[in-house]
Amino acid sequence: MKYVLLDRDGTIIVDTHYLSDPEKVEMLPNAFEGLKKLYDAGFGLIVVTNQSGIGRGYYQESDMHAVNARMEKLLAERGIELSAIFFCPHAPDRECGCRKPAPGMFDQAVERFGMNPQECYVIGDKICDIELGRARNAKSILVRTGKGAAEESKCADLATYVADDLLDAAKYIMGRG
Numbered sequence: 001m002k003y004v005l006l007d008r009d010g011t012i013i014v015d016t017h018y019l020s021d022p023e024k025v026e027m028l029p030n031a032f033e034g035l036k037k038l039y040d041a042g043f044g045l046i047v048v049t050n051q052s053g054i055g056r057g058y059y060q061e062s063d064m065h066a067v068n069a070r071m072e073k074l075l076a077e078r079g080i081e082l083s084a085i086f087f088c089p090h091a092p093d094r095e096c097g098c099r100k101p102a103p104g105m106f107d108q109a110v111e112r113f114g115m116n117p118q119e120c121y122v123i124g125d126k127i128c129d130i131e132l133g134r135a136r137n138a139k140s141i142l143v144r145t146g147k148g149a150a151e152e153s154k155c156a157d158l159a160t161y162v163a164d165d166l167l168d169a170a171k172y173i174m175g176r177g
Helices: 031-040 061-076 104-113 127-135 148-155 166-176
Strands: 003-006 044-050 084-088 121-124 139-143 161-163
Touching (some): 044 104, 104 127, 127 139, 139 166
Parallel strands (some): 003 121
16 A cells, blocks of 8 residues: 655644644645545555644643544545544654654654555645655655645755645646556
């Protein structure tokens, strides 16, 4: 199976800055359509998300799990199932190996699913997502949703592809096989 590693906030759901309330989960335009296209084609979908709000004390890990559960429920209603969600709870000033762009979450996914990183795609809206893919020789796609449009100038030469949204990213991936 091939896998797509996806950022959460700004890529799949609207980035509301330290989201801790599951009732505020809002899917981005074309997120359902893009994820469904990938899922139906047999790709495993793995979320890799920095959640520094936990480390900063803004919300509890249980709040993040509630937000993730709400997102998973919305996806399931459209026939989409995530293979896994990996998260980094650490604040940026704490040295860890899991906060993107460090490859810790990617490495956890490799260990759990036995995947070849070079056959994977990493999709996100920030340079740290692009750098995560590059750290393991995966193909990286910047989406212009979330912070992506503002980050594009920093990422355009680093990303494998720059997509308008998840549907555009899915079409690119499907065209490449």
